[in-house]
Amino acid sequence: ATIRDKKRLQRVVWSAEKVIGCQLPSIQDLCTSRTLRRAGWITADSSHPTTL
Numbered sequence: 001a002t003i004r005d006k007k008r009l010q011r012v013v014w015s016a017e018k019v020i021g022c023q024l025p026s027i028q029d030l031c032t033s034r035t036l037r038r039a040g041w042i043t044a045d046s047s048h049p050t051t052l
Contacts, residue, residue: 006031009027010027013027
């Protein structure tokens, strides 16, 4: 996603926080945690082509 897309998504998160009255994780935090989790799954999968 582009920087512009991420800013737009973050704006939606801020609006949702106001509506529900509690804090949500930022788009950047979600992206980072999901990327790290996916990388962990790939490295743990011995049949994945990038696993040595």
